[in-house]
Amino acid sequence: MSPNAPTGPDAPNRDPSTLRSQRWFAPDSLRGFGHRSRLKGMGIDDEDYRDRPVVAILNTWSDLNTCHSHFRNRADEVRRGILQAGGFPVEVPVMSLGEMMMKPTTMLYRNLLAMEVEEVLRCHPIDSAVLMGGCDKTVPAMLMGALSADIPSIFLPAGPMLKARWKDVTLGSGSDAWKYWDERSAGNLCDGDWKAIENCIARSAGTCMTMGTASTMACVAEAMGFTLPGAACTPAVLAEHSRLAVQTGRRAVDMAWESLRPSQIVTPESIDNAIRTDMTIGGSTNAIVHILAIAGRACVPLTLDRFDELSRSTPMLGDLRPSGQFLMEDFYNAGGLAALLQRLSHLLNLDCLTVSGHTLGQQIEAAEVIDDAVIRPLENPVSPAGGTCVLRGNLAPDGCVIKSVAADPRLIKHCGPAVVFDDYAAMKARIDDPDLQVTADSVLVLRSAGALGAPGMPEWGMLPIPKKLLQQGVRDMVRISDARMSGTSYGTCVLHVSPESFAGGPLALVRDGDLIEIDIDARRIHWHVADEEIARRRAAWRAPEAKFSRGYGQMYSAHVQGAQQGCDFDFLTGRSPGEEPDIF
Structure with missing residues (x-):
């Protein structure tokens, strides 16, 4: 028994022989000698670690x-x-x-x-x-x-x-960064105020x-x-x-x-x-x-x-x-x-x-709510159901998600024509083009943003509102991607579309003008294109080249699972207890 172990009827079993580390430090062997001597080389005494x-x-x-x-x-x-x-x-x-x-x-x-x-x-x-x-x-x-x-x-x-505070406003990191960037893009926030927010938001x-x-x-x-x-x-x-x-x-x-x-x-x-x-x-x-x-x-x-x-x-x-x-x-x-x-x-x-x-x-058991405005009573919830929903349909056979409580109520059920961006670079290059054919009813679509396509499934899912729409007062649109969204983000953003477009999911086949419908209450997402046309587009589609040729990225691309499986590596699921290193 360790001299430092508490004693008494409530003390747990503290038998040092049960400790995993004893396999390194306890044996009277050449290897045990090596482990102990190296600890002592760092100035550690027997009493520091023994038992x-x-x-x-x-x-x-x-x-x-x-x-x-x-x-x-x-x-x-x-x-x-x-x-x-x-x-x-x-x-x-x-x-x-x-x-x-x-x-x-x-x-x-x-x-x-x-x-x-x-x-x-x-x-x-x-x-x-x-x-x-x-x-x-x-x-x-x-x-x-x-x-x-x-x-x-x-x-x-x-x-x-x-x-954080700016003037008389309480700031929330992330969320307010998006909000005030939109206002700056719309011409409603000067450079001085934008700099002041930068200085105090974190x-x-x-x-x-x-x-x-x-x-x-x-x-x-x-x-x-x-x-x-x-x-x-x-x-x-x-x-x-x-x-x-x-x-x-x-x-x-x-x-x-x-x-x-x-x-x-x-x-x-x-x-x-x-x-x-x-x-x-x-x-x-x-x-x-x-x-x-x-x-x-x-x-x-x-x-x-x-x-x-x-x-x-x-x-x-x-x-x-x-x-x-x-x-x-x-x-x-x-x-x-x-x-x-x-x-x-x-x-x-x-x-x-x-x-x-x-x-x-x-x-x-003993926890107590101090403020019912922050932690609502059961009879007065923020929402009667949870904040996130799962949608399914022909655009997302393996599912997709949306944070419904962060969506504009007018967009809970919506159908509009797609405006498609092939990747993030294309979206950045075109989103603020005055000639972009887009209205508040359009559905912005971003592909090549998933685990394989981006790579890594970045937080690109809250696509920016086109500047010309911001200037018209638009602050939310339906946006669909195989990306994720920052937890600080908001808006009617359909995310994690699976299978992802890079792997040949239906999102890869969407074209400008295709009608896309979401119905959050019905948990439905539907791409209004005939099966025959989808088959023709599928036959013409060609798989893109791999993003990586070496190193960790190559391993990632070869083994990462889809968003519906958690994007873990296929060879890492499960536990490995008992696979202990040999001690010689």
Whole structure:
């Protein structure tokens, strides 16, 4: 028994021989000698690590990831918690996916980070891990990798930045950037005001302060059971976030002794909890792709239809931008995710285990809503159904998604002629051409924007409104693509059209003037072109050349699955527990 282990009737089993790291450090062998001697070469004493859980701090800090700019300090605070609980902390940097700086998109590299997390956990003497992420793709990537390695892991979200102000206006990062760019394009905002907004819209460290993808995935992680209570909404720069980091470090040590693994956390029931959470907060459409991939790593069967099924029966209670009025700091002050889930508890699987060691029901039992304007009562929801819908039809045989609560009500049912852009470069070149044949009733179509075509399925789905229409007062149109949309975006944007156009999906065959109809209430998307004409176009279509000839990009193109499957690699789905490295 370790001298640092607590004793008493409530103490967990703390037999050091059960620790995975003992295979590296305990044997009286040449290899054991080598492992111990190299620790000592770094100034580490026997008492620092002997019979203690080795807890890895997987840190996605980078000078090019603005969302994680506080993670140097948070890693030290996690380390403090690990030491307090009798663990041996080791910080292991992993790839940082900074949404704002990486081109063409961090989604291209989500699976690479997931692979790195899985292999880092497997190949090192690690008993448990604290996963430090927050910026959009870091959350699913780290959870995916941890699930496949199936080593005890707890997630620490970066937390949202503080609310910003410009003059007398409360700004929401991302959402207001789009909004004011449109106003500038329409000639309603001067260069001075645009510069002033640039200077103040990102007020602090942390992720976007709207319910964008980062906060959506943090809420999904908490609802799924991967974080301590309250972690999803705590703003990045508050003292409470520092205390959360310390608490997370302490809990990671207990999880190592308990051998509480991700496979015990992520179940069909906890996945349902995650989907309902996404729907009730009006979360990002990106969550659908990521939850599909997470479920695949956990061997939980999941299809797009399950999202739509749960959306229909889940009221939207979080009145949060970009679909509502308030920001993440308001959500935190109103009681946070636990308070919202407590209000929705009749629809949740409350017996699901969480990393805290308690069930979700126990975790939210005492939560209280402080502000009914931010977290709406059941009798006064923002929407009686969830924020996202799944559409199907001859343009999207494998489905597509739309954030219905962010759409203009007049476009919920709409039919109009297509204006087609073959790729993003063509769209940028033509969208503001005064001679572009487009009206407010047109349907803007962008192809070659999916996982293979772009590549990486960037957030191009909120196609810009043509400048001449902006000047006429138009602020929304039906837009259709095989791309994704930023979680901070809004508008009547049909996304994730599957199969994607680059792979020969029907979107590849659409021409200018074709009538396209959407009916969100009927969950329908229809391309008004006769089957015979579609067959003729199909016969004339030629597959485009591959985007990559070498390296990671070539591997990505050869193995990435479609959006309806979560865009994971086909060879990475499922877990790999038991595939431990040999120690000689």
